[in-house]
Amino acid sequence: MAQEHYDHKKVEQKWQDIWYGSGAFTVSAVPGKAKAYILDMFPYPSGDGLHVGHPEGYTASDIFSRYLRMQGKQVLHPMGWDAFGLPAENYAIKTGTHPTVTLKKNIANFKRQIQSLGFSYDWSREVNTTDPEYYKWTQWIFLKLFEHGLAYEAEAPINWCPKDKTGLANEEVVGGKCDRCGTVVEKKNIRQWLVKITDAKYIERLLNDLDQLDWPESIKQSQRNWIGKSEGAEVQFVIASNPAVNSKDKIAPACLAQASAAGRSSSRNSGSPRNDNIKVFTTRPDTLFGATYMVLSPEHALVSQITTDEQRKAVEKYQKHASQKSDLERTELAKEKTGVFTGAYAINPVNNEKIPVWIADYVLVSYGTGAIMAVPAHDERDHAFAKKFKLPVKKVIEPPKVMPRNALEPVASPGAWGHLGSDIESECWTGEGIMVTPPAAPPLQGGEGEREGTYDGPYEGLTSQEFRKAIVGWLEKTGNGKAATNYKLRDWVFSRQRYWGEPIPMVHCPKDGIVGVPEEQLPVVLPDVEKYEPTGTGESPLAGIKSWVNTTCPKCGGPAKRETNTMPQWAGSNWYFLRYCDPHNAKQLADPEKLKAWLPVDTYIGGAEHAVLHLLYARFIYKFLHDIEVVPKSLPDEPFTKLINQGLILAEDGQKMSKSRGNVITPDLIVREYGADSLRMFEMFMGPLEDAKPWSTRGIVGVRRFLEKVWQLQDKVTPGDTLHRETHALVKHIGEDIASFSLNTAVSNFMKWVNAATTWESVSKKEFVIFITLLSPFAPHLAQELWVQLGHKDQVHDQEWPSFDASKVVAENVEVVVQINGKVRDKFTVASGTRAEDLQAKALASEKIQHWLDGKTPKKIIVVKGKLVSIVV
RNA sequence: GCCGGGAUGGCGGAACUGGUAGACGCACAGGACUCAAAAUCCUGCGACCGCAAGGUCAUGAGAGUUCGAUUCUCUCUCCCGGCACCA
Numbered sequence: 001m002a003q004e005h006y007d008h009k010k011v012e013q014k015w016q017d018i019w020y021g022s023g024a025f026t027v028s029a030v031p032g033k034a035k036a037y038i039l040d041m042f043p044y045p046s047g048d049g050l051h052v053g054h055p056e057g058y059t060a061s062d063i064f065s066r067y068l069r070m071q072g073k074q075v076l077h078p079m080g081w082d083a084f085g086l087p088a089e090n091y092a093i094k095t096g097t098h099p100t101v102t103l104k105k106n107i108a109n110f111k112r113q114i115q116s117l118g119f120s121y122d123w124s125r126e127v128n129t130t131d132p133e134y135y136k137w138t139q140w141i142f143l144k145l146f147e148h149g150l151a152y153e154a155e156a157p158i159n160w161c162p163k164d165k166t167g168l169a170n171e172e173v174v175g176g177k178c179d180r181c182g183t184v185v186e187k188k189n190i191r192q193w194l195v196k197i198t199d200a201k202y203i204e205r206l207l208n209d210l211d212q213l214d215w216p217e218s219i220k221q222s223q224r225n226w227i228g229k230s231e232g233a234e235v236q237f238v239i240a241s242n243p244a245v246n247s248k249d250k251i252a253p254a255c256l257a258q259a260s261a262a263g264r265s266s267s268r269n270s271g272s273p274r275n276d277n278i279k280v281f282t283t284r285p286d287t288l289f290g291a292t293y294m295v296l297s298p299e300h301a302l303v304s305q306i307t308t309d310e311q312r313k314a315v316e317k318y319q320k321h322a323s324q325k326s327d328l329e330r331t332e333l334a335k336e337k338t339g340v341f342t343g344a345y346a347i348n349p350v351n352n353e354k355i356p357v358w359i360a361d362y363v364l365v366s367y368g369t370g371a372i373m374a375v376p377a378h379d380e381r382d383h384a385f386a387k388k389f390k391l392p393v394k395k396v397i398e399p400p401k402v403m404p405r406n407a408l409e410p411v412a413s414p415g416a417w418g419h420l421g422s423d424i425e426s427e428c429w430t431g432e433g434i435m436v437t438p439p440a441a442p443p444l445q446g447g448e449g450e451r452e453g454t455y456d457g458p459y460e461g462l463t464s465q466e467f468r469k470a471i472v473g474w475l476e477k478t479g480n481g482k483a484a485t486n487y488k489l490r491d492w493v494f495s496r497q498r499y500w501g502e503p504i505p506m507v508h509c510p511k512d513g514i515v516g517v518p519e520e521q522l523p524v525v526l527p528d529v530e531k532y533e534p535t536g537t538g539e540s541p542l543a544g545i546k547s548w549v550n551t552t553c554p555k556c557g558g559p560a561k562r563e564t565n566t567m568p569q570w571a572g573s574n575w576y577f578l579r580y581c582d583p584h585n586a587k588q589l590a591d592p593e594k595l596k597a598w599l600p601v602d603t604y605i606g607g608a609e610h611a612v613l614h615l616l617y618a619r620f621i622y623k624f625l626h627d628i629e630v631v632p633k634s635l636p637d638e639p640f641t642k643l644i645n646q647g648l649i650l651a652e653d654g655q656k657m658s659k660s661r662g663n664v665i666t667p668d669l670i671v672r673e674y675g676a677d678s679l680r681m682f683e684m685f686m687g688p689l690e691d692a693k694p695w696s697t698r699g700i701v702g703v704r705r706f707l708e709k710v711w712q713l714q715d716k717v718t719p720g721d722t723l724h725r726e727t728h729a730l731v732k733h734i735g736e737d738i739a740s741f742s743l744n745t746a747v748s749n750f751m752k753w754v755n756a757a758t759t760w761e762s763v764s765k766k767e768f769v770i771f772i773t774l775l776s777p778f779a780p781h782l783a784q785e786l787w788v789q790l791g792h793k794d795q796v797h798d799q800e801w802p803s804f805d806a807s808k809v810v811a812e813n814v815e816v817v818v819q820i821n822g823k824v825r826d827k828f829t830v831a832s833g834t835r836a837e838d839l840q841a842k843a844l845a846s847e848k849i850q851h852w853l854d855g856k857t858p859k860k861i862i863v864v865k866g867k868l869v870s871i872v873v
Numbered sequence: 874g875c876c877g878g879g880a881u882g883g884c885g886g887a888a889c890u891g892g893u894a895g896a897c898g899c900a901c902a903g904g905a906c907u908c909a910a911a912a913u914c915c916u917g918c919g920a921c922c923g924c925a926a927g928g929u930c931a932u933g934a935g936a937g938u939u940c941g942a943u944u945c946u947c948u949c950u951c952c953c954g955g956c957a958c959c960a
Binding site: 218224295611682691 | 874875876877878879884885886887892893896897898899900912913939940941953954955956957958959960
């Protein structure tokens with residue numbers, strides 16, 4: 001049966017028709033059978049279709065899924081569509097085409113492309129986030145969050161993209177610009193829905209549980225950064241002055257309470273609760289004695305209350321100016337510090353020192369308490385500010401000694417500190433060190449009990465770490481402060497003023513306030529609109545549909561209005577992996593028994609761009625659903641046990657593939673020219689899965705040649721069941737490579753075997769069958785075709801994974817090298833079991849070695865069995 | 874600035890727990906087949922010296938540990954990713 005060239009087009013089409021026509025990869029949980037859940041991040045079905053980057057992760061997960069099935073596991077390996085979001089909506093605005101129409105087309109195209117690669121997805125479980133039967137449960141989750149106090153409405157300054165005319169989550173703002181369109185983001189005060197991801201019940205778990213996950217360190221680190229935990233103390237500074245008091249007056253502590261009280265009653269916030277002190281958050285309470293001024297953020301609630309009349313004009317001007325700056329201007333562009341004195345003073349509780357209170361936009365209202373104590377000697381930002389406004393700098397920590405160059409030379413005297421920080425006027429030491437006495441504080445004048453209540457515990461000579469503990473203890477004991485923790489993570493802005501998203505299932509009733517839509521009325525279906533344009537007023541296009549907006553209150557039956565904001569794209573994607581377990585359930589999000597059968601996701605493969613967005617939200621929502629026992633308690637508290645990020649496939653020029661650069665490679669083209677199996681194998685062969693690597697259309701011919709050689713190998717197959725050593729070794733290596741996702745070396749190992757096999761007299765049918773079986777996860781079409789050519793009627797992907805004889809893997813002979821002083825001087829081949837003594841004897845008997853030894857006696861001889869003899873002279 | 878990850882031929886990359894650096898593939902060069910081309914096959918392919926045998930150097934740079942270092946330790950340079958006026 002002399003073989004023609006391998007016709008990939010014919011063969012691939014034939015098997016795909018059979019597989020997808022018969023539902024070859026559908027699974028249903030069989031009790032008692034070991035399971036694996038292998039998940040790909042589902043794509044957004046864009047109009048451009050797949051590019052070669054998509055199949056990289058999909059191929060890896062497909063190989064792994066097929067391998068596990070052949071190992072006897074039942075494998076859940078689903079695919080679906082994350083179809084809400086801006087591109088389809090923007091296209092609708094441009095063309096008037098309803099997003100569902102566009103998406104239907106896009107999804108059909110994506111599915112065709114994905115199926116053209118022969119992936120073993122269970123298509124009976126396909127989900128689509130824009131299907132009302134799906135988003136019914138996205139809305140249901142929102143109602144549950146609301147019921148548990150984790151979703152709330154607030155008038156909040158949010159990131160607003162003026163081009164997309166929508167609010168954005170912090171995570172969607174990159175470098176002060178809109179993640180989607182690059183427009184500089186503005187601050188806008190709009191009524192918003194927020195989800196309380198910072199809730200005490202979750203934030204520490206989101207942080208700590210990362211430790212147990214088998215995820216790339218970089219992703220875990222990104223999430224830790226984003227959560228941004230810092231530990232320190234909250235300290236209260238009493239306001240020493242108010243608009244009614246001349247700021248130059250020195251006020252005795254005894255008078256303070258009265259003075260503040262007077263200030264408060266005369267303030268405009270007379271109705272608000274008592275508030276006559278400034279709370280600050282600091283990670284360095286050990287520097288409290290070095291505080292020489294304070295800074296409030298311009299938006300801080302106390303500013304108008306404490307500002308003196310002389311300063312009021314300047315302060316208000318500064319506030320107005322600051323409010324007009326975008327975040328970008330406030331941070332990256334603003335290198336120079338700005339600020340204004342309020343005229344007020346505050347008392348440092350540790351030493352009763354009176355220090356001025358400023359406002360400056362380098363202090364953010366959204367972090368900590370929106371106010372800081374400034375320690376210019378030990379904080380670079382405070383230092384820059386103090387320099388500019390000529391505020392005093394007070395050193396309280398001496399940097400540690402700088403190690404002498406020669407470690408043996410002792411530091412001569414205690415005074416021999418390193419030069420760092422010795423000139424505190426120009427330098428600033430932010431590290432740890434030894435506490436030193438600060439310059440004497442200007443004593444507060446006044447009655448008896450002077451300096452009463454100031455810190456008088458151990459101080460000088462302590463390390464800053466020791467003192468930090470001591471001072472926090474003192475703050476707590478005296479009620480001047482307490483240990484505190486702060487996080488950078490903000491609550492999750494969960495509303496978008498756009499059309500193409502899940503309607504938030506809430507009703508605004510004049511009598512009852514905010515009322516959730518009852519569960520039995522879900523889904524709240526997204527109505528058709530005439531115009532998709534955002535209104536730009538902060539309301540979504542849905543607000544224009546009176547017949548939809550006007551509804552009745554589920555509580556009192558009176559007239560009420562629907563919430564017109566929609567959910568962000570992350571809403572549908574943060575729980576889709578649960579739905580795959582039970583995708584057609586009309587009664588519940590998913591049957592708990594089915595969740596138990598499949599969860600957790602054992603291996604999750606996708607791009608690193610979702611490091612903090614999708615992956616943090618999904619963890620949070622999963623933990624919530626786990627807490628309220630929608631996800632059974634017996635399951636772990638984390639949804640994705642192992643995470644793998646496939647690296648970016650760059651264009652041939654080493655740059656990112658993009659339409660605008662015109663360097664995009666589409667899988668369609670490659671599949672047509674070289675076949676799906678070639679594309680699959682080549683993408684695995686290019687390099688480690690996690691690494692970024694440039695595409696090479698030239699390079700793909702290597703794997704195409706390999707497949708052709710495999711095809712031609714049929715001619716060599718003879719009946720019989722003898723296995724070459726290489727075949728045993730191949731079974732071992734391929735199994736190890738797949739298990740460790742080292743798929744590039746797996747392809748190399750296949751190639752090596754074929755190179756060897758072409759030199760053999762013949763290939764036994766048994767070993768060719770083994771080879772085809774091993775190859776089938778990588779090149780399923782070719783493998784299946786060869787499988788039937790060999791006389792089988794069934795499917796190679798249903799076969800058992802081959803086993804091997806470990807004793808047959810080792811080569812009979814090994815090459816041993818002889819080194820003299822670490823340099824290879826001779827080599828010889830011996831039987832692999834040769835004893836160490838014999839190796840040594842053989843090495844010393846070598847003429848070459850004797851020549852190199854040149855009569856010298858070896859000082860030492862090291863023998864590694866089967867490897868080398870190392871001689872030291 | 875802080876955190877994380879990297880750096881190996883012309884290119885993509887390989888190297889088990891410290892043991893022959895460059896597997897496998899691409900590109901390239903020479904040869905075979907052919908009227909010719911494609912395809913295919915064979916040979917070579919880190920650098921330097923040498924006709925060769927062989928030798929010397931070589932895994933971003935510099936040190937250290939070791940009989941032996943791409944692998945372990947320290948210092949530095951550069952590249953990629955994340956965070957960043959977060960107190």
